[in-house]
Amino acid sequence: MSKLRTRNWQAWINSAPGNGLMLHVTGDIEVPNPSYTVLLKEVAPQPNDLPANHLLLELIVDSSEGFVPQVLTYKEARFEKAVCLVGKYEIVEIEKQGQQSEKIAQVAVKVMQRKMTL
Numbered sequence: 483m484s485k486l487r488t489r490n491w492q493a494w495i496n497s498a499p500g501n502g503l504m505l506h507v508t509g510d511i512e513v514p515n516p517s518y519t520v521l522l523k524e525v526a527p528q529p530n531d532l533p534a535n536h537l538l539l540e541l542i543v544d545s546s547e548g549f550v551p552q553v554l555t556y557k558e559a560r561f562e563k564a565v566c567l568v569g570k571y572e573i574v575e576i577e578k579q580g581q582q583s584e585k586i587a588q589v590a591v592k593v594m595q596r597k598m599t600l
Contacts, residue, residue: 486543486578486586487512489556493574493589495565505563507539507574509587510556517546522561522576535572537563540579541586568593 491509511520525538532538539561565571576586 486541486584488586491576491587491589492592493571494592494594495568495571496595497568497593498595503565503568505537505561505565505571505574505591507561507576507589509559509576509589511541511543511559512554513543513557514552514554515546515550516553516555516557517550518557519544520557520559522559524561524563525577525579532575533573535569536575537571537573538575538577541576543578 489510489512491507493505493507495503495505497503507522509522513520521542522539523542525540528538541559571591574589574591576589578584578586
């Protein structure tokens with residue numbers, strides 16, 4: 483695949499009472515067909531040169547096997563992590579790892595108070 487096209491990156495911590503603090507990161511990734519899967523995974527260990535208030539995530543794009551019609555589409559990548567402090571992460575950096583690491587996005591973390599409903 484050539485350079486990835488992405489859009490709609492968001493990162494937020496839900497700080498509403500009773501929900502616990504949870505970091506959410508989402509973004510849309512353009513893939514060649516709907517059978518691709520995309521996910522975000524925390525890089526562990528985090529690089530030593532990364533500021534303490536940044537979180538580095540790896541974007542993983544997996545292709546499907548077999549014959550699939552080529553129809554460009556966007557798939558949502560999502561990451562969630564419990565955090566103990568609201569200010570723990572202020573920036574989320576997303577990279578695609580490989581022979582050459584490719585920086586995809588850098589997103590400021592917002593703090594929201596949204597009551598979760600079932």
